[in-house]
């Protein structure tokens with residue numbers, strides 16, 4: 001799967017925080033250092049970690065081969081651009097922490113008791129920062145949003 005997002009790693013520059021968050025929701029391994037770094041530093045991070053640099057900066061894109069240029073300011077368009085180029089894996093939806101990019105696993109700390117309300121079918125916890133996640137109306141509305149964009153997500 002040459003164009004698939006699976007197995008690929010990404011690095012979003014500090015202009016693309018909302019996109020980075022949604023990329024994590026879709027399961028893309030997305031680093032988002034959120035720093036005002038000179039181009040050279042971003043390129044070095046991209047090279048060192050073998051991450052595709054996602055940027056709105058055309059000059060930066062032209063200077064660094066392993067990069068992907070985002071051409072719109074709108075999140076909707078940005079998400080379409082990413083998912084058209086790097087097809088999202090349906091199994092990866094809701095598999096990553098939106099806060100830190102860690103992987104979501106079975107809960108290993110007391111978050112279940114704290115959040116469990118009986119109607120929560122699936123509780124997961126970030127293996128890196130410990131944040132808890134559960135499926136509910138908020139995840140359904142995200143799926144609805146992605147569907148409206150034409151990003152096919154199996155139910």
Ligand SMILES: [Zn+2]
Nearest residue numbers: 097100126129
């Ligand atoms: Zn986390």
